[in-house]
Amino acid sequence: MGDGSPEELMDFYSILLINYGHQNWWPAETPFETIIGAILAQNVSWTGASKAISNLINAGLLEPVKLAQENTDNIAGLIRSSRYYNQKAQKIKVFMDWFLQRFDAELMLMEKEPTNSLREELINLKGFGPETVDSILLYGLNKPIFVVDAYTRRIGKRQGWFDGNLSYNDIQDFFMKRIFKNVPLYNDFHAQIVRLGNKICKPKPNCNICPVKKEGKHILCVYGCNQIIE
DNA sequence: GACCAGGCACATC
DNA sequence: GATGTGCATGGT
Numbered sequence: 330m331g332d333g334s335p336e337e338l339m340d341f342y343s344i345l346l347i348n349y350g351h352q353n354w355w356p357a358e359t360p361f362e363t364i365i366g367a368i369l370a371q372n373v374s375w376t377g378a379s380k381a382i383s384n385l386i387n388a389g390l391l392e393p394v395k396l397a398q399e400n401t402d403n404i405a406g407l408i409r410s411s412r413y414y415n416q417k418a419q420k421i422k423v424f425m426d427w428f429l430q431r432f433d434a435e436l437m438l439m440e441k442e443p444t445n446s447l448r449e450e451l452i453n454l455k456g457f458g459p460e461t462v463d464s465i466l467l468y469g470l471n472k473p474i475f476v477v478d479a480y481t482r483r484i485g486k487r488q489g490w491f492d493g494n495l496s497y498n499d500i501q502d503f504f505m506k507r508i509f510k511n512v513p514l515y516n517d518f519h520a521q522i523v524r525l526g527n528k529i530c531k532p533k534p535n536c537n538i539c540p541v542k543k544e545g546k547h548i549l550c551v552y553g554c555n556q557i558i559e
Numbered sequence: 560g561a562c563c564a565g566g567c568a569c570a571t572c
Numbered sequence: 573g574a575t576g577t578g579c580a581t582g583g584t
Contacts, residue, residue, distance in 0.1 A: 354565095370565050371565080371567070372566045372567080373564055374581090376564090377582060410582070412579080413566090413578095413580065413581085414579095415580090420567090455568075456568080458568085460565080460566065460567090461566070461567080478566085519565085522565095527564080
């Protein structure tokens, strides 16, 4: 169990990188696709979100002006696989209204906005919490901001880095104070955490399939089986 | 059939 | 501020 030093965090990342390879996030063709994808990916498996995005693309709607003009019910019908489809259709509408009014559908203008003020504006949109906003900033707009999710919290607690009931912002600060602010690093660090947590180690009492090894020994498990900690 | 996946808003105490 | 609930599909 570690002290959460910068060196330990980078060691942790290196082990994941060696075991899993670079994750190549975000799997999207355009920044706009990433932004809509961040909404659709809320609390759902990536396969579900991905199908919803494909449906929008096939309907010719993954383009700002067209998506803004489409009615909410039609969008909801296309994104059923992403779960909470009525709420998410509404969130897309909220975003499009703000985006068109604020930036005249020009993504370039949005990208030039200072990170902090942009984060504030986005987080004030209904349906946009810190994780969704930070995903948009990092993966859509290439801003150096660390994304925190449930896995990040669980793993950090398990590793002894911080208390599990810290706030989102406190956990984000923890990482950003210790990891060099580098967009590709923040990108893949979060992706590796998700890769680690995403259905690889099942929450079984006697789990022995935890995937990450160092010198032949399992070293971590996001679900807390007690037999593999170094 | 149970469980959970790349959250968030809102009500209530 | 902590805790509980609605949202409501699809893969394992």
